[in-house]
Amino acid sequence: MSIASSPGALAGIRVIEMGQLLAGPFCGQLLGDMGADVIKLEPPGAGDPMRLWGMGDEKVQWEVIARNKRSVTCNLRIPEGQELARKLIANADVLVENFKPGTLERWGLSPEELHKINPGLIIARMSGYGQDGPYSDRAGFGGIGEAMGGWRYVVGEPDRPPARMGISIGDTLCATYGTMGILAALHHRARTGEGQVVDTALYEAVLQVMEGLVPEYDYNGFIRERSGSILPGIAPxxxxxxxxxxxxxxxxxxxxxxxxxxxxxxxxxxxxxxxxxxxxxxxxxxxxxxxxxxxxxxxxxxxxxxxxxxxxxxxxxxxxxxDMLEDPHFKAREAIIEVETEGHGKLKMQNAFPRMSKSPSGVRRVAPTSPGQHNAEVLEEVLGMAEAELGELAAAGAI
The missing domain is CATH 3.30.1540.10 (formyl-coa transferase, domain 3)
Structure with missing residues (x-):
């Protein structure tokens, strides 16, 4: 498979992706697939833990979630790293982060401070419970969002405890709704010039897909129960x-x-x-x-x-x-593509989605093999930094 030739619908949009594991990075993947320039900030050293995620002897999940991204190391826990992030964000359209609420504020990177230097910035914040409310300072993972959003209770056999899907659906739903919010915010900014905060909570993202679960209880007193492989009353x-x-x-x-x-x-x-x-x-x-x-x-x-x-x-x-790899329909629609990766050679993975007729999404850049692989490229291109400045940042432990 050759690298996609289309620049994508979001060409010209620069995204700074902060945070680790799944929700924030999956949002970055979706935006990158649509053509955005996604600059992923990773902690110096091991980088994002997603580099070690996946099933099988060789961990290849990173090749999907980090495609169409450039990696820059940035130690956000020291002032020098925070200042570097501030400079990059000042030149960006979108910031994606999935830290525990209050973390950006402690680093001097609150939305209020960032909007002073970049009024049009769209800040997508993904967390377990949202940025406010009595639970906002609690830690939250996708599975917890699935449980509190109602998903886990209805999944599984009726005579057994709640089950889960074999994927992290809470995280990816949160990221997908976060992406939707970013696209809407970009349209709002095009009309008004204003940036804004997109606040996406894991449990609320799950709640959105729970169909009539809430009004059925509110109006009828009916609580949906686990029903195994069927939807009760929908047959066959x-x-x-x-x-x-x-x-x-x-x-x-x-x-x-x-x-x-x-x-x-x-x-x-x-x-x-x-x-x-x-x-x-x-x-x-x-x-x-x-x-x-x-x-x-x-x-x-x-x-x-x-x-x-x-x-x-x-x-x-x-x-x-x-079965998917052998199916002629998957092949005809190129639902699965083969990418020549730097880390694992030719690798089959899901294509960018959804399909767009005028500005196709696609894989234009393979996943970075090491944290900070694009330090020099990005910092020179975006901030005009010379080699000596990069050396100073490295000496300070910022990159």
Whole structure:
């Protein structure tokens, strides 16, 4: 795969990314994929702990989350590092940070101080509980946001404790909403010239995707419980067992269910009072799922898939990464690309998303291999620093 040729929709926007682990860096990844110049500040030495994250013997998650970024080391815990950050931020459009609330203020980098030197600056702050409120000074990770935002309680089997997804969804949701806020703030700045603070809390980001969970309780006194692989009352919509593995079928619409009944060679099901309507199927959900599972168990995944396509029924295979890499649709849409990385050679990873017709996003720069890899390049380009000044910063422990 060649490096993307399009500059991206956010070309010309400079982002300073501060903070570590997932929420702030994922926000930086999204902005960088869209063309922003993302300058990542890492602590001197080991850098961002994300460099060591991932599964398997070789840790490659960094290659995704740090793509389209330049690494500059900056010791934010000493005055010299704080002053360096202040100078970089003065020349930026966006600051992304995910420190515990109050940290920037202790470093003399509060929004009030930063807006004095850069009135148009957009400051995206990501934290467990937000910048105010009685819990704001508590430490927070994505999993805690998932728990307090309502996600964990409804995930898992009803007779077992709350479960989790195998990814850090709380962090990435927070980062995605943070990115949305940044884009809106850029539009506001284009009209008014004003910068502002985008305050994104992990638990509130999770809360946003919880559908009717709150009003259902407020109006009906109904509390959603764990329901395993189904949504109660939405049937059939489940993962069913074929001879050679699982397969997902979603046929909860009346007309689609009629087509599923035809595919199963049981057309009478569509007229059976127990299954003929959405409400009836919800009441008899368990019985219906057992009936469908008995049918899929007589067929292979390929055979069920062919029938679903023939009868125009929403359905899909339950993919692993291996399946994705072999799928022709993923290939045709370039959902997964191959990048020639500096640290791990050719590496397949998810492409930039969403797709844009006039200003495509993409990978223009591979992840930096070492903290501070772009110190000289960035500090000369942005601040006009000479080699001697870089030496002084290094001697002071700032970079």
């Amino acid at each position: 919509s489940n993962v069913y067992s074929c001879k050679d593995g699982p397969f997902m079928i979603g046929a909860n619409n009346d007309r689609i269910f009629g087509r599923l009944a035809e595919a199963m060679e049981m057309p009478q099901l569509a007229d059976d009072p127990k299954y003929a309507t959405h409400l009836a199927r919800g009441v008899n959900q368990t019985e219906l799922d057992l009936l469908i599972n008995a049918w899929t168990g007589t067929l292979t995944i390929d055979e069920v898939d062919a029938l679903m396509i023939k009868h125009s029924i929403p359905a899909g295979r339950v993919y692993t990464a291996k």
